[in-house]
Amino acid sequence: MHPLLIIAARNLRRNRKRTLLTLGALVIGISIMMSLRGFINAVLSAQIDAAIYGYTGMIQIHKAGYSKNVLSSPLDQSIKDTPELRAKILAVPQVTGLAPRLQFTGLYSTAPDSQGNSETSFMGLLGIDPASEDVVAPNLKSWTTDGTFLSHSDRKEIVLNKDLAAIIGSKINLAATEDQWPVLMSSDVDGSLNGEILKPVGLLANAVPGDKRFALVPLETARKLLRMEGLATSYLLRVSSLAVVETTAQNLKQTLGPEFEVQTWEELIPVLKKMTADIGRIFYFISIAFYTVIILGIVNAMFMSVLERTREIGTMMSVGVRRQQIVLLFVVEGFLLAVVGAFAGVLAGYFFVFLMHHFGIPISAPGSTFKFLMRPTLDPSWVLANGSISILFTSLVSLWPAYRASRLDPVEALQAT
Amino acid sequence: MTENIIKISGVTRQYILGKTVIDALRGIDLEIVKGEFTVVLGPSGSGKSTLLNIIGCLDRATSGSYILDGEEIAGRDFNSLSEIRNRKIGFIFQSFNLIPVLNVMENIEFPCLLRKDRDPNLRENVLKICEEVGLSSFVHHKPDELSGGQRQRVAIARALITSPSIVLADEPTANLDSKTSDQILDLMVNLNKNHQVTFIFATHDPRVMDRARRTLRIKDGKMETNY
Numbered sequence: 001m002h003p004l005l006i007i008a009a010r011n012l013r014r015n016r017k018r019t020l021l022t023l024g025a026l027v028i029g030i031s032i033m034m035s036l037r038g039f040i041n042a043v044l045s046a047q048i049d050a051a052i053y054g055y056t057g058m059i060q061i062h063k064a065g066y067s068k069n070v071l072s073s074p075l076d077q078s079i080k081d082t083p084e085l086r087a088k089i090l091a092v093p094q095v096t097g098l099a100p101r102l103q104f105t106g107l108y109s110t111a112p113d114s115q116g117n118s119e120t121s122f123m124g125l126l127g128i129d130p131a132s133e134d135v136v137a138p139n140l141k142s143w144t145t146d147g148t149f150l151s152h153s154d155r156k157e158i159v160l161n162k163d164l165a166a167i168i169g170s171k172i173n174l175a176a177t178e179d180q181w182p183v184l185m186s187s188d189v190d191g192s193l194n195g196e197i198l199k200p201v202g203l204l205a206n207a208v209p210g211d212k213r214f215a216l217v218p219l220e221t222a223r224k225l226l227r228m229e230g231l232a233t234s235y236l237l238r239v240s241s242l243a244v245v246e247t248t249a250q251n252l253k254q255t256l257g258p259e260f261e262v263q264t265w266e267e268l269i270p271v272l273k274k275m276t277a278d279i280g281r282i283f284y285f286i287s288i289a290f291y292t293v294i295i296l297g298i299v300n301a302m303f304m305s306v307l308e309r310t311r312e313i314g315t316m317m318s319v320g321v322r323r324q325q326i327v328l329l330f331v332v333e334g335f336l337l338a339v340v341g342a343f344a345g346v347l348a349g350y351f352f353v354f355l356m357h358h359f360g361i362p363i364s365a366p367g368s369t370f371k372f373l374m375r376p377t378l379d380p381s382w383v384l385a386n387g388s389i390s391i392l393f394t395s396l397v398s399l400w401p402a403y404r405a406s407r408l409d410p411v412e413a414l415q416a417t
Numbered sequence: 418m419t420e421n422i423i424k425i426s427g428v429t430r431q432y433i434l435g436k437t438v439i440d441a442l443r444g445i446d447l448e449i450v451k452g453e454f455t456v457v458l459g460p461s462g463s464g465k466s467t468l469l470n471i472i473g474c475l476d477r478a479t480s481g482s483y484i485l486d487g488e489e490i491a492g493r494d495f496n497s498l499s500e501i502r503n504r505k506i507g508f509i510f511q512s513f514n515l516i517p518v519l520n521v522m523e524n525i526e527f528p529c530l531l532r533k534d535r536d537p538n539l540r541e542n543v544l545k546i547c548e549e550v551g552l553s554s555f556v557h558h559k560p561d562e563l564s565g566g567q568r569q570r571v572a573i574a575r576a577l578i579t580s581p582s583i584v585l586a587d588e589p590t591a592n593l594d595s596k597t598s599d600q601i602l603d604l605m606v607n608l609n610k611n612h613q614v615t616f617i618f619a620t621h622d623p624r625v626m627d628r629a630r631r632t633l634r635i636k637d638g639k640m641e642t643n644y
Binding site: 010013319 | 514
């Protein structure tokens, strides 16, 4: 091995306290950034999971023009929910589940109380098939905080948003008789107002930020109310993984043709994609600021080392060490520090993330009342990039003290005390 | 015929400190032949150290000519001077100046390992020189495990391993007791006699002056006595 490499390696052992302090700064810095990244990943993942597995599904299929007209006349944009169409969709590679939904609005009126007063509220509703939702959006059921979830597609039941229920004073009373049940009214596809008495069976937490005026009813009950037997406003699909969503959506577009709209979860909730990008940018700036402080600490320690070893540098110059070799000596020291620090930092970071993942962190997503148990994770390619960048930058900044060392005047360096 | 190892003509060295110009050397002429054992004397600030630094290629003359072992030194850049120091000059310092993280053997062989053309018999040569300077039992010791005299022996061995044209010794006995100083000086005298190593000393030690075959005296940047 070249003697300068031996000297560089041994110098790190020589001043153990300083080396440990420098390594400590790197280890703490890298492990904190990894923990923070893991935490952010968990927050984003919880938001995305809540949206995909509880609200939008991975892909949605609508009749062409649905997105444009959903606010004015959603019921006019329905699709015929036939076994043939379902089979055609389920035959597309990677599609693993399908759930039909009927999206509509209605008036919810509580049964009159002892004084004859009742509360009426306007709300958005989804008619769902609980069995199909279990496959495509399984989280929806898990957000039930009081009572039970919808039991079957053709029962006269309703599950209300918890906040909405609190506002209109609707109670979950499983023992209540039918005369105490509320009524749900809605205009059917022809504009006629229909009503259905429904039993409030459960309350849903706000797991996804959005309108709290929201309730679920069984699909067949909704179809009867709206006179829309055999129809749905959307199909929610589950595919084998998030990675194949885009390609599967393209395949579905080709298979179904122009009569249908196919949208991915990113298109349905663009705010999530934007939020992921924004958080990524914020994290990027935090990382730069954090690493700058750490790296300046390392540079300072290396300048101290140069100062303490000035006479040694003069001695090396006297026996013929060239300026480039002095630079090499200190850069190698910086590189070795960076490699050991990055390795230990990555190990420590993984350890912290493992602990957080193992025990979970209970937290609510912004705008939601539902507590998720977040489990931080890290993308190995991000960890590799993070570790490599730490090594690269620490090595690069060590060029500064290294250059200063190499520019020392040999006579002055030899006279240093 | 005696061979000039050093030939210095009209060498000056000026230092500029702000608006003040200091003439450290004011036209030095000097010739040293191979195998000489020379002492440079002079009071503090006389230019003695400056002359030695220029001879050792650690510093560059402002003007004049300096030929070392047939090569003109003036006008060379830092790396070229590094090469000259590595191949032609050995240094022995007052404070030994060993590299603390290297053991005796590594310290001695260090200058040779900086070269691209490494001597395949280097380890053998190092062991031989260790024996010659009395360090055979200490080759794996670190400098902080050695006495002052032993450290100076390592410095001597390091200075000689490259078979240099000259060895410059700056107050080599200043940090040693008198007995060790005598031993070190005797060692250098023997090396001078046996291997025709050219030694140039800067010292105030009368024991060194007693052993010197030539004495140069500098005052105010000029050679006062040269005999």
